[in-house]
Amino acid sequence: MKPIWRKAFSLKRVGLSARATLLFVAFALQNAEETLFLPGWLEAQRPEFDWPGPAQYGVAAMLLTLTAAGIVILSGQRRFAGLWAWALACLSGALLINAVTHVLMSIANLSLMPGVISGVVLMGPVAIWMLAGLVEEQRLSLRGAAVATLIGTALTPLASGAALRASAWLLT
Numbered sequence: 001m002k003p004i005w006r007k008a009f010s011l012k013r014v015g016l017s018a019r020a021t022l023l024f025v026a027f028a029l030q031n032a033e034e035t036l037f038l039p040g041w042l043e044a045q046r047p048e049f050d051w052p053g054p055a056q057y058g059v060a061a062m063l064l065t066l067t068a069a070g071i072v073i074l075s076g077q078r079r080f081a082g083l084w085a086w087a088l089a090c091l092s093g094a095l096l097i098n099a100v101t102h103v104l105m106s107i108a109n110l111s112l113m114p115g116v117i118s119g120v121v122l123m124g125p126v127a128i129w130m131l132a133g134l135v136e137e138q139r140l141s142l143r144g145a146a147v148a149t150l151i152g153t154a155l156t157p158l159a160s161g162a163a164l165r166a167s168a169w170l171l172t
Contacts, residue, residue, distance in 0.1 A: 021072065028068075031065050037072050038113075060164045062161075063166055085134055086148055092127040093151070099119030
């Protein structure tokens with residue numbers, strides 16, 4: 001017989017909406033960390049490049065965070081549940097790969113990239129947990145989760161670029 005504490009804290013008992021909320025919180029925390037420290041880190045790594053300033057980066061991070069909030073909120077809707085499961089899986093996959101790229105960039109630059117700690121400790125594990133939950137609840141197959149991760153990875157530069165352009169426009 002399992003001890004009571006194992007039953008009470010079983011990770012499988014946590015529903016998809018709670019997992020999605022935790023994914024959003026992890027993403028928001030990482031975006032806050034990156035907003036505070038990434039512009040300076042980028043400038044220190046490659047001063048010859050024309051990087052976005054802290055204000056532009058902050059607005060872009062806010063736009064991406066609001067987009068993620070919209071996906072998380074709408075993923076709880078019954079209408080078009082399959083579509084929103086895919087959107088949530090794409091977001092989860094993109095955030096998982098984002099955590100991996102932060103590790104790779106930190107290794108390549110021999111310097112901790114802002115967001116690497118929160119990515120490895122929070123965002124990566126919660127993204128895996130979210131994808132596993134979507135597969136467990138049969139909202140997606142394992143292959144579907146892998147495809148969604150690839151789609152999310154491909155869409156990440158487009159979303160980031162659009163957010164940076166929109167933030168530049170909003171700040172002018």
